[in-house]
Amino acid sequence: MAVNTRVPLIAGNWKMNLDHLQAIAFVQKLAWSLKDAGHDFTSTEVAVFPPFTDLRSVQTLVTADKLPLAYGGQDVSTQESGAYTGEISAAFLAALECQYVLIGHSERRTLHNETDEVVAAKVTAALKHNLVPIICVGETAADLELHGPSAVPVAQLKAALAGVENAADIVVAYEPVWAIGSGQAATPDQAEQVAAQLRLTLAEVLGQDVADKTRILYGGSVKGVNIAGFMKEPNVDGALVGGASLDITEFSSIVRFQKHVGL
């Protein structure tokens, strides 16, 4: 059994919230509150995913104040450039020094008919520009009923990795669709069950070394009161947080989960 050297990652997906001025105030306050609390950013990495219109402002602030926060886009185009109205190229995100990009979030898959093939092409586009893709997978309540918890997330991850040849740097986020925004999080055991299957899939597709180093996050109604349970699980390496990431006190409490359990 490989020793777990994966640094936990707590990521905040702001979705369509906070304009660029609100983003500046929020990021400043988040960084200061974590620093005031003595947070060790090397023991738990923190990333925020603002709307596209905020990224330049976040980049300027993070760079100028040397804030120990990572950031990224909530989506990316499959295309490099050209007549693709409304889309954002991975090259543009890289130019704003984004480290990460969310790909395949269930809200993109359901609201924008994003197929597994499109997700795979977005992963390829992200890796081409040295962005770390956070590949979102998760089953709906219907999938759970019909196929159990792991079948759909495993199939989605396999499909997303179709174009990934070598030992790429990726992150996987397991977000059961029925837990997103519902206040009804999965149990730590449910999350661990699927995360373990996803890690086996990573080993099968990309090799054991990649599987051992890849962080698998849980997302879906994560709060300060439940994060510790997830982080005790051997195959869960962090969280992708939605609603709670817009509340500085709540998000800071999630980030500082190690204080809850003395991990």
Ligand SMILES: O=C(CO)COP(=O)(O)O
């Ligand atoms: O979609 C999510 C993060 O990407 C989870 O959202 P909630 O934390 O609001 O359930």
